[in-house]
Amino acid sequence: MDIHRADSRPTRRASSDWFTGTVWQDPIVDAPDPARVRAARVSFEPGARTAWHTHPLGQTLHVVSGVGRAQTWGGPVRELKSGDSVWIPPNEKHWHGAAPNHGMVHIAIHEALNGVHVTWMEQVPDDVYGTAPTA
Ligand code: MN
Numbered sequence: 001m002d003i004h005r006a007d008s009r010p011t012r013r014a015s016s017d018w019f020t021g022t023v024w025q026d027p028i029v030d031a032p033d034p035a036r037v038r039a040a041r042v043s044f045e046p047g048a049r050t051a052w053h054t055h056p057l058g059q060t061l062h063v064v065s066g067v068g069r070a071q072t073w074g075g076p077v078r079e080l081k082s083g084d085s086v087w088i089p090p091n092e093k094h095w096h097g098a099a100p101n102h103g104m105v106h107i108a109i110h111e112a113l114n115g116v117h118v119t120w121m122e123q124v125p126d127d128v129y130g131t132a133p134t135a
Contacts, residue, residue: 019048020049020051020097020124021049022044023042040108044066046099046103049097051123052073053093054094056114057110060085060110061108064105070097072088099133
């Protein structure tokens with residue numbers, strides 16, 4: 001058994017290659033093979049979001065606090081609120097992040113396939129991000 005103490009794994013700032021704005025990541029599950037589930041707490045400042053991306057085996061997002069946004073390629077921007085859980089199917093192109101005027105924190109849970117848990121694509125431009133969301 002390994003106990004990862006809260007002060008043993010520093011908060012990391014997410015790469016500007018794959019995120020817009022300021023995003024902080026704290027690992028929850030980063031287990032060695034043959035485990036393949038990963039989980040992280042991700043904190044988005046207002047306006048911050050991921051780039052477009054896919055997950056080979058899908059992803060669950062659970063919103064812990066704040067107000068967020070998420071969108072599937074070709075679909076409307078959706079609003080997320082604290083307590084919401086989102087399932088993103090395997091290989092569905094999408095992004096997620098905070099609302100323009102609210103921070104958002106979610107737990108992200110996803111599995112790796114052949115060591116790959118995410119495939120990053122282009123950034124989400126302001127005009128796409130700024131589209132009025134549907135519930
Ligand atoms: Mn995702």
